[in-house]
Amino acid sequence: MVRATIGDVAARAGVSKSTVSQYLNKRYQHMGVETRAKIAEAIEALDYQPNVLARGLKQKRTSTVGVIVANIMHRLSTEICRGIEDYCQEQDINVILCNSDEDGEKEKKYAEMLQAKQVDGMILLPTGKNGSLYKKLARHGYPILFMDRRVESVKADTIVVNNRESVYEAVSHLKERGHRRIALATAPLTISTRLERTEGFRKAMDEFGLMCGSQSIINAEISALRGRFGKLFDGPEPPTALIAGNDLVLLEALAFVKERNLRVPEDLALVAFDNIPFAHLLTPTLTTINQPSLEMGRKAAERIISRIRSEEELEPEELVFKCELVVRQSSDLRRGGADSP
Numbered sequence: 001m002v003r004a005t006i007g008d009v010a011a012r013a014g015v016s017k018s019t020v021s022q023y024l025n026k027r028y029q030h031m032g033v034e035t036r037a038k039i040a041e042a043i044e045a046l047d048y049q050p051n052v053l054a055r056g057l058k059q060k061r062t063s064t065v066g067v068i069v070a071n072i073m074h075r076l077s078t079e080i081c082r083g084i085e086d087y088c089q090e091q092d093i094n095v096i097l098c099n100s101d102e103d104g105e106k107e108k109k110y111a112e113m114l115q116a117k118q119v120d121g122m123i124l125l126p127t128g129k130n131g132s133l134y135k136k137l138a139r140h141g142y143p144i145l146f147m148d149r150r151v152e153s154v155k156a157d158t159i160v161v162n163n164r165e166s167v168y169e170a171v172s173h174l175k176e177r178g179h180r181r182i183a184l185a186t187a188p189l190t191i192s193t194r195l196e197r198t199e200g201f202r203k204a205m206d207e208f209g210l211m212c213g214s215q216s217i218i219n220a221e222i223s224a225l226r227g228r229f230g231k232l233f234d235g236p237e238p239p240t241a242l243i244a245g246n247d248l249v250l251l252e253a254l255a256f257v258k259e260r261n262l263r264v265p266e267d268l269a270l271v272a273f274d275n276i277p278f279a280h281l282l283t284p285t286l287t288t289i290n291q292p293s294l295e296m297g298r299k300a301a302e303r304i305i306s307r308i309r310s311e312e313e314l315e316p317e318e319l320v321f322k323c324e325l326v327v328r329q330s331s332d333l334r335r336g337g338a339d340s341p
Helices: 006-013 017-024 033-046 052-059 075-090 104-116 131-139 163-176 192-207 222-233 247-259 293-309
Strands: 064-069 094-099 121-124 144-147 157-161 182-186 217-219 241-244 269-273 287-290 318-321 324-326
Touching: 006 017, 006 033, 017 033, 064 075, 064 104, 064 293, 075 094, 075 293, 094 104, 104 121, 104 131, 121 293, 131 144, 144 293, 157 163, 157 293, 163 182, 163 192, 163 241, 163 269, 163 287, 163 324, 182 192, 182 222, 182 247, 192 217, 217 222, 222 247, 241 247, 247 269, 293 318
Parallel strands: 064 094, 064 121, 121 144, 144 157, 157 318, 182 217, 182 241, 241 269, 269 287
Antiparallel strands: 287 324
């Protein structure tokens, strides 16, 4: 079967090829409603499929954005990707999604593959392990954007949340409920988000005059967390409240709570950083620090597409979104007695 050409569409619609080209690129400013309808009818009747590759070569664009996430298992990552994809679809931009698994080598290979495919720009939730790669992309003016995690040594568009302030607010909430022995658990301090959450925790504990010993902060691999929880809770002064640094840390905390037959919130109050989809379904319901991940994803897509389409060089921007502390039953019990302030 012979494939229809743009010339065939133009002939059937009774317009020029340039008019059909303008229609395909959604440049309707000088095109009447009747003309658009004729072209649409011709495209459908001829089953015309635009040659995307040829258009891309002509425009020096592929209408494709690459996204590399550090761990697709995180709810935050999937929601950010959904926001990116939703906005890109509205703009007729394709998305290639890659998962680095926090592996610097995988991240580097994916970045090189995306460049080989000539994607117009890249959004990264970076592992933080490829500083020279990030710098090279930025230095060559390649459109990149960092999500969720800062890369301090590279000047590029960055979208993050107010990690320090959010954990500070969580500690303040727990203090108001009578807790003095509060612990924080995160994965290793290899990325900015975990560092900032730990800094916010230390600041709050210090300013509120709360107990913050060496055991109060756990920064460990997910597989080692339950063992660390055991040492913490077997100590002379176990915490009465725990802040989980993300959704995967929370799952380990919940498994530990079940193993030890701890009651939440009577024995241990729980707060989790991340958008936990089942938070309102747990018994008791779970207090969370929610991130506006869908909005962040849409903003990332909007920003990278603006940079791709701009004929001028745009100055890098950092956008900081605010989180929301959603108080539920797991931390809302007011404590009394010796643990009260």
